[in-house]
Amino acid sequence: MTTLSLGHLRNALHAGCASAVARVLDAHEIEVEFVDADRDELPSLLDDGTIDLLVSAWLPEDAGLIQHGMRVLGTLYRPVRVWASYDSLPPVEALTPGQVGRIITAKPDEARMRSIVEASPALASVPVTICEEDALFETVQAARAEGTSALVFLAQPHALFADEAFAIVADPRLGEEMEACMMVRESVAACADQDMLDELSEMTLGNKVMSAMDRAIQVDGMDPEEAAEAWQRGRLVSR
Incomplete structure (x- = not known):
């Protein structure tokens, strides 16, 4: 061969x-x-x-x-699907309305994300941004530059996790490797x-x-x- x-x-x-x-x-x-x-x-x-x-x-x-x-x-x-953010956020089940300004995810993960959001009262009314997979990094950085507290649904590993400031937000429904x-x-x-x-x-x-x-x-x-x-x-x- x-x-x-x-x-x-x-x-x-x-x-x-x-x-x-x-x-x-x-x-x-x-x-x-x-x-x-x-x-x-x-x-x-x-x-x-x-x-x-x-x-x-x-x-x-x-x-x-x-x-x-x-x-x-x-x-x-x-790989593992997680919530993550540049902001210091409590576990998803402890979030209160107003703590998250925007939810961001890429198209391949949209369906999974929405199924979780529908069962999370604190996230149900949060605006959602869906972007192309190769635009997720730039979309998250733009929200950060604007001062928006963004909660990101994505799979780790990802370019965003090369920055230690980008940290996982706990959710017991996720985390299975x-x-x-x-x-x-x-x-x-x-x-x-x-x-x-x-x-x-x-x-x-x-x-x-x-x-x-x-x-x-x-x-x-x-x-x-x-x-x-x-x-x-x-x-x-x-x-």
Whole structure:
């Protein structure tokens, strides 16, 4: 095996993660062809063999992708959906009307967010801003610059969490960790070098590294390959 198609979702977080994995493949003299996709495109791309290695699937949410001839491989980081804010806020159940000036989330998380807000009296009348996924960082920073107390619903890791001032706001309904795993095509795994598969299965990035990589790409203007190299050389965050 000399080439491998590496698929990832079309956003900075997943592109950076895929580039980090590609550095391991490169060390095994595997030429990587990147395939970026929207989430709803993944099943068909897996079915037609366009993607050999997917980086990454969030389990258990994406467990259905296994049915498309894929095998789970390793755990790269542990994503979790949370509320977070730059303001010092009490747990969500202790919020009082007026403490939050705006709720912000990106389109992929809108439905989950609204289901929680509907069950939270203190949040029911708070204005909501829904933005594109790649505009969440700028939208939150704009609210901060305006002095608006914003409560953000998002998944960690994210570029925003590279700033220690951006902190989780407790909510007992949230906080369940997922596993960000690679998925390799069964037919590819059958003929791949076992040492390479073992190295991939043991590879760990962690949420802190992923947040820093996301920020490097979204905010600092690095391309995913540059961010992955910075991680590998220890210049991104301590590993």
